[in-house]
Amino acid sequence: MNLDKSDVEKIAHLARLTIDDADTADYAHDLNNIFQLVEQMSATDTAEVSPMAHPLDAHQRLRPDVVTEQDQRVLFQSIAPETEAGVYLVPKVIE
Amino acid sequence: MQNKTLTELSELLHKGETTSVELTRHFLDRINTHNTQLNAFISVCEVSALAQAAAADKQFENKTAGKLTGIPMAHKDIFCTKGVRTSCASKMLDRFVAPYDATVVEKIAASGMVMLGKTNMDEFAMGSSNETSFYGPVKNPWDTDRVPGGSSGGSAAAVAARLTPIATGTDTGGSIRQPSSLCNLTGLKPTYGRISRYGMIAFASSLDQAGPMAANAEDAALMMNVMSGFDERDSTSVDREVPDYTATLNNSLEGLRIGLPKEFFGEGLDPQVAANVETAIRAFEKLGASIKQISLPNSHLAVSTYYVVAPAECSSNLSRMDGVRFGHRAENPTDLLDLYQRSRSEGFGAEVKRRIMIGTYVLSAGYYDAYYLKAQQCRRLISNDFQRAFQEVDVIMGPTAPTTAFRLGEKTNDPVAMYLADIYTISTNLAGLPGMSIPAGFAEGLPTGLQIIGNYFDEARLLNIAHRYQQVTDWHKQIPRAFA
Incomplete structure (x- = not known):
């Protein structure tokens, strides 16, 4: 694998990040080194190995379908950058 | 006081x-x-x-x-x-x-x-x-x-x-x-x-x-x-x-029964750290423990597996930081995309961005099987190694870190060198096992640590082992x- 500047820009866009032009080469260099480290996995045969998603192989716990949480909208919105009438404000998305 | x-x-x-x-x-x-x-x-x-x-x-x-x-x-x-x-x-x-x-x-x-x-x-x-x-x-x-x-x-x-x-x-x-x-x-x-x-x-x-x-x-x-x-x-x-x-x-x-994995004592381990760990092991022998050489053959996969699993999960977890509900928000965004991108780019430092990008890449369409799925399979192999070892021994010991404290700035320009500082600790997280570090003496005036790894929910035993060691040593x- 060899990621170039345009790959870095593409990945950054998917991650909703912008990387300064001056820094993309450094990011490409670092990401390539990290992926070189990651490539050590590929020499291992894992065809018959079941993936391990949880250290204790536990399953998601279910709970009765009843309301347990109280409405705390005012509290939670008190730390939001911009709200109005109980909703979060963002730049206009629909003309 | x-x-x-x-x-x-x-x-x-x-x-x-x-x-x-x-x-x-x-x-x-x-x-x-x-x-x-x-x-x-x-x-x-x-x-x-x-x-x-x-x-x-x-x-x-x-x-x-x-x-x-x-x-x-x-x-x-x-x-x-x-x-x-x-x-x-x-x-x-x-x-x-x-x-x-x-x-x-x-x-x-x-x-x-x-x-x-x-x-x-x-x-x-x-x-x-x-x-x-x-x-x-x-x-x-x-x-x-x-x-x-x-x-x-x-x-x-x-x-x-x-x-x-x-x-x-x-x-x-x-x-x-x-x-x-x-x-x-x-x-x-x-x-x-x-x-x-x-x-x-x-x-x-x-x-x-x-x-x-x-x-x-x-x-x-x-x-x-x-x-x-x-x-x-x-x-x-x-x-x-x-x-x-x-x-x-x-x-x-x-x-x-203490197991010493040969993979934890190989290349890259500072000889003085190794010497202190060996001295500590001898102290445990005096306390009545027996020592057995063991192998965790998939240990070499731990760091690479971790740098797929951890960034993948971090890219998902940190997606909530988008400048909308809490946290840093960029000033005067032109549109929603600009709000997301600038809030995140201004708010996160370089290492966090690197890891988000690795995670985003390994989870993106077409790469999931090659990276994330593969890593979860390697994770199983690493975990299986431990379970095999715990059939023969009660705990596993080795160094916590390959070296003593390094200098400020020494590894900041080389993320991979920095990642290797965790080479002996990462596998425990991948397997979900308890692990402990205790003071094990000094090398040129700097502390070194002994790592003790136990089976699931064996924290009481790890603390017992550490406490008994601390009754006969004063490093701590x-x-x-x-x-x-």
């Missing part, structure tokens, strides 16, 4: 020989004196700490005080604290005041302990040197030109310099154990699910686990009694009885001269 164990402090308080306010002032004074040099704290909560201490003193008057009532402590700034800034050492959360307490914070407050403040760390716990913090690096009290380790570097430095009797940490790939090793502490990462993750800002949810960073094993056991237990608000919390971790501290080690009592 600052060199006393939690039990000794508790006795002084219960006998009325000191008050919690006095004790709290003593540690606040130490923080005021030394924190500029160490940068171990992001926030010092003087007013609330003294109020909590006064409330604790009331409990002594009313005879309702418990074992840890009135004893000061510090939280890593990854735990949400209601009404107190919870920054995760990121510009993104620089002004984030949590609207609720983490379960760990709630439990420790309920025990009557006093929170002195919030400790510095690597940004979002991503780092092994505490140099990725938005608030600047923490210095190692043993040599202030060197790193304290990370990501719980502030907690490590604060306890090592006795600016607090004990602190909390979190460990995703070694973030409790590696700084404990570099700062001469006793640090325990429990089994995955033992301590609630509710309110602990998530980095890699299938690996993250909280634990105590202490001056000795007995203190760590006392803290484990408070921190552990089932929590319905954490869906991966394990519903299992919590033993009294102090009850078995003095058990005999006669017949204990050594304090950096400048802070004595």
Whole structure:
């Protein structure tokens, strides 16, 4: 694998990040080194190995379908950058 | 006063020989004196700490005080604290005041302990040197030109310099154990699910686990009694009885079977660290343990597996930081995309961005099988190695970190070299096992650590082993001269 500047820009866009032009080469260099480290996995045969998603192989716990949480909208919105009438404000998305 | 164990402090308080306010002032004074040099704290909560201490003193008057009532402590700034800034050492959360307490914070407050403040760390716990913090690096009290380790570097430095009797940490790939090793502490990462993750800002949810960073094993056991237990608000919390971790501290080690994995003693291990670990092993033989050479043949996969699993989970967890509901928001965004991109780019530091990008890439269409699925399969192989080993031995021992504390700036330009600082600790997180680091002597004046890994929910045994070792050694009592 060899990621170039345009790959870095593409990945950054998917991650909703912008990387300064001056820094993309450094990011490409670092990401390539990290992926070189990651490539050590590929020499291992894992065809018959079941993936391990949880250290204790536990399953998601279910709970009765009843309301347990109280409405705390005012509290939670008190730390939001911009709200109005109980909703979060963002730049206009629909003309 | 600052060199006393939690039990000794508790006795002084219960006998009325000191008050919690006095004790709290003593540690606040130490923080005021030394924190500029160490940068171990992001926030010092003087007013609330003294109020909590006064409330604790009331409990002594009313005879309702418990074992840890009135004893000061510090939280890593990854735990949400209601009404107190919870920054995760990121510009993104620089002004984030949590609207609720983490379960760990709630439990420790309920025990009557006093929170002195919030400790510095690597940004979002991503780092092994505490140099990725938005608030600047923490210095190692043993040599202030060197790193304290990370990501719980502030907690490590604060306890090592006795600016607090004990602190909390979190460990995703070694973030409790590696700084404990570099700062001469006793640090325990429990089994995955033992301590609630509710309110602990998530980095890699299938690996993250909280634990105590202490001056000795007995203190760590006392803290484990408070921190552990089932929590319905954490869906991966394990519903299992919590033993009294102090009850078995003095058990005999006669017949204990210790495994030494040959993979932990190979290339890259500093010879002086290796020599100290071997000396420690001989001490365990004298205490009645038997030693067996074992193999964890897939150990070499741990770092590569981790750098797929952890970034993948981090890219998902950190997607909530988008400038809409809380945290940093860019000024005058032109549209929604600009709001997201600039808020995130301004709010996150370089290492966090790197990991988000790795995670985004390995989870993107067409690459999932080659990376994430493959890593989850390697994770199974690593876990299977441990389970095979635990059929023959009770615990596994080795070095915590390959070297002593490195110099500030030494590895900041080479992420891969930095990642290898966790080469011996990562596999434990991947398998979900408990692991501990205890002081094992010095190399050229710098601390070294012995790692002890146990089977699932064997924390009591790890603490017992550490405590017995600390009865016959005094490494854990050594304090950096400048802070004595």
